[in-house]
Amino acid sequence: MPDNSNKFNNNIQFDIPKWINAKYFEKVLLREDSNFHKILKLTPIPATPPGENYTSLMMRILMDIELKDGYTQQKSYIVKTMLDDDKGGTLINSLNLFPKEKLMYEQILPQLEQFYHDLGKKIKFAPKCQWIEQKSSRITIVLEDLNTKKFRNINRLKGFDMPHMKRVLEKLAEFHAASVMWHEKYGAYPDDFQKSYLPANYEKSKSYQARIQSYKAAMRTWGLEDYDKYMECIPNAEQFVNAAMGCFNTDPAEFKVLNHGDFWSSNIMLNYTSSGEVNQIRFVDFQLCKWGSPAQDLWELIICSVESNLRICEFDHFIRIYHTHLLKCLRVLHYVKPPPKLSDLHISMLKYGFWGYSTTFTHLVLILMPSDKDASLLKLIQPGDEGDKFRHKAYTNPLYVRAMLDILPFLYRRGILDF
Incomplete structure (x- = not known):
């Protein structure tokens, strides 16, 4: 954007x-x-x-x-x-x-x-x-106001536990499978669903430079082992834009779905049975839907909306839960082409790992901020003293630091930070 x-x-x-x-x-x-x-x-x-x-x-x-x-x-x-x-x-x-x-x-x-x-x-x-x-x-x-039917969001600071994640991943698989059948029946999605909005003028952007400077300063306080190793991996503006461009998905042989495009807990509403189990799920906010690899929605969901102690240790398990239900839905819907293998999905998660990094760098920062009337994307990206103060607060927020101590080494181990 x-x-x-x-x-x-x-x-x-x-x-x-x-x-x-x-x-x-x-x-x-x-x-x-x-x-x-x-x-x-x-x-x-x-x-x-x-x-x-x-x-x-x-x-x-x-x-x-x-x-x-x-x-x-x-x-x-x-x-x-x-x-x-x-x-x-x-x-x-x-x-x-x-x-x-x-x-x-x-x-x-x-x-x-x-x-x-x-x-x-x-x-x-x-x-x-x-x-x-x-x-x-x-x-x-x-x-309709889903609140009147007792739908609600979970606490974004806490994230989904495993029972919630299983249901949300299965619901996402149902959505993705139906979107594949839509493509089979009606042909290509309209042009707006094929586009990505790339960052503009990042090489000259004072905003991006300010964010990187604040980010690296905050990283020194996190207690990372081998801090220098990770600091050198943070992409400069040109590397960031090139990595974003690499997520354009033009391979006709690759399995694609209609991604929700903004798939995190505040856009996922749930209601519950009398015993407290998840009953129904609805998605909201369909402004960023995009035809491409399901890796986009999976990266954002796992990075932004999972309990901190589950995010990395259950990462591969989450992909399997999604894949198993995706195949079930495709069979139910009579999809006749070869479905993606589990290994194909893992390869896609690596290939489009930039989504894992970019959502960590921008989106997760705000999601894990405790309620703050002054919190906004504007303050996160604006150069100058006011922006610096907010970024320091955001990047040293204990909830974010805790998440990053798990996420950054994980992305590094998988080669996703090789910009």
């Missing part, structure tokens, strides 16, 4: 647009329930904490409504809409993230679910989309 700090606004969620009003939601409610009469009260509130959403405006809309039979009811929706140009939307909107997500909710996700429904299997991947509107180049998506 181009290195441009203007797209990030820590307080954007609190700036509720004037068009978010009762009149707008009357058409949504009428479409959902013919017994709807009128809205008694409407309250929009932020759906994400400050600093945790950089590409869209997300609101939870709470309503008291009256039905034609006189009964009253409470309703709740999640609304996701584009940032205004003067709030950082110009660049973000140029990346076509919303048209991609619109297509996912309108067409592709229902079709992926239909592959299983046709075989008598009630599998859902996403919240129900109640309304999509494109008006004056603005796209707005209205979704």
